[in-house]
Structures are given as C-alpha cells and as structure tokens.
Amino acid sequence: MICRELSSYARLKLDVVAAEGDELVLRDGRRVLDLYGGHCVNTLGAGDSALGQALSRQWKLLSFATNLLALEEREVFFEAFGKTLPAPVSGSGSWRVFLSNSGAEANENALKGALSATGRKRVVCFEGAFHGRTAAATAVTDTSDSGFVRPPFDVCRIPFGDIEAASHTVGEDTAAVIIEPIQAMAGVVEAGFSYLATLRSLCSDTATLLVYDEVQTGNGRLGTPFASQKFGVVPDIFTTAKGAAGGLPIGLTVFSDAVAEAFDGKLFGSTFGGGPLVLTAATEVSRRIASGELLANVVAVSEAFKKCGGAGPVQAVRGEGLLLGLEIAPGTSARDVQAGLLAQGILVGNSADAQVVRLSPPLTLAPERAETLRQALQNLEVVV
C-alpha cells in the first residue's frame, strides 16, 4: 500500500541528517547555525551529553511504566522542577502538576481544570494568541479556521495589552483568563509588567483564574525559570511544554494547590504523560535551570543579540532572554531576511507578523554566535 504523510507543514529546503549543539548538519556536510532551536524545544542544544547519558541509563533501568505505578522518577522530577517555581499567590504554598505530552494538551487540561474549579462557563483570551490545535486550545487561539464546529465553552477574545477591554470583560462569570506573557507566534509581542499586574488584580477581584501559557516563555527561555519570575506576577495556573524535556514530548499543567483542591483530579489522565524516560529528561533540564549557569548564559547571549538592532534591515530587537524578535524595516520582509540568512548558513524563524524574524536558539548558545548573526544581517543583499 502507498502511505504518505498528510501535508500539514511548509517544509524548509534543508536536508538535515544530524545535529550537534547549536548546529544542524546537512547531507552534503555543510553546517547551519540553528537560531530557531527546534521551535523552542532544544533547551540544552542537540545531543547534550549529560542528557544523553541520563536517558541511556534510564532506558536500561526502566524504559516505561504505567501511571498506575508510583515511580521514584516522578518524585525526583517534582523535586527538581519545584526548585524552579515561584511561590503561588494563594493556597498553602505548593503547586500540583499534571503531566501530559504537548503544549495543546497542557492548555486543554488547564482550561478544563479552571472551568471545573470555578463552575463558570466563559474564558477570556486574546487577539494574536496561539495556544495549540486541540478543541479547547484552538477555541482560545486567534485563528480564522479552527477546524472545529464550535468551541467547547463561551469564549471572549479581547485586544492584547488593552487594559480597558480587560476591565470591561473580566467579571464574576469568567472562569479563566488565558494569556501568553509574551505572544511568540504573533511576533514576540510583550504584555508587559503593568498589563499582567492589572490582569492579576482583575482576576483576584472577581475570583477568576489567571492562566499563563508558558509553552514558549518557560523553562529558562526568558533568563528566569518562568515568565512569572521575570515579570513578578504569578498566575493561578500555568502550562509549559516544548523545551521542558529538552527534545522529548512533554506537557505540564501546573495548578496552585488552592485551585487543584477545587476540582476532581480524576478528570485528568494520559497514557504516556509522566513516563520515566521523559521525566529523566525533564529532571536534567530543571536541574540545569536551577543551577543558575544556564540562565546567566541566556542573559549574556540576549544582551549580545540586542546589538543586532541597526544591523542590515533590522530596525530593533524586541523580546526577552532568548525569545527575541528582529523588527525588519518596511520594504523588506521577514521571509526575505530568513532566506538571506539561510543562504549564509543561519536558520531563524518567522512569525505571524510579516516584519518580524523570530529567534529561539538553544539556551546553551555561545554569545559569539550573536556576532555571527549581526555580520550576516549586515551582508544581506536585501538591505533597504
């Protein structure tokens, strides 16, 4: 029988056969500097040796086990992950985590928990948002075609960063407000401290649950473990995925214990979520984040990338840590810049904003790599 992949992705013309650290290796031996980092997944770069050794040990010891068994690997992970978390705003000061396999699942579970805990039916979300492609996640994503007939709950979408719209919309009928602290796919758009703080107080005043989607902003990417530490505003629930296990599929939905006590945990379940192999990887990532060295590197490399402002067609650099957007001058598009950089052996991402190139490299990137990018930007023939 003929069997082919469903065509879902616009594939890049790169014949990648291997990867090492921050480089992709092509079939013809050429190397490409990867400033896209597998879409925020390659936290520790490709082929990290400590991670590889830990996985190899774990595979031989216990490759998989059902969630019906209590596992030491899970407790070891929770201890390491706990060291990266802020204090919750309410409850007895601890968090409860549900483990799944992807960002969309993590968000699906966050919204299910919020609706169930509050007994309310309405969720507030934002223009420009991206939360994934499952039913609840697309309902709160700003897309013209979700592929579903109707959302599974009432949705109210408001402009991102508009305090007045939020004050008029969040009320005592609202179960949750779900927000990316920095909208990555929209083109690295920041909500900012005061907006997040306003949402926090609107939510607290109306007993609405504030949910952060930290699928991209979490796991050290902003130079802090999570965005809540970066901005000093802590949600009631947050989700993360992508880089949390350095390349293995994972989704985490993290509830303050006050929220978790208000619903039945039996609403949740997953065959693969929280398996020993993936948690071994996630433990290694959490430990590296907690050690501080990785985050110090994020801050240093971020500063170096900020020097790309003014290089070639780049007007300014926005974002935090290693979730950055290069703002491209009118007359040149982000796609032109992406193609021009690829021709010079550098892979970058684009976004929903045709004028923004997105950078989300491994957090282990060497600061000198920013200078490589700056020079390549200056060499671009597409300069206006």
Ligand SMILES: Cc1ncc(COP(=O)(O)O)c(C=O)c1O
């Ligand atoms: C902010 C955000 N949330 C959720 C998702 C969905 O994650 P996944 O593709 O793992 O389902 C993504 C994916 O790009 C994302 O960027």
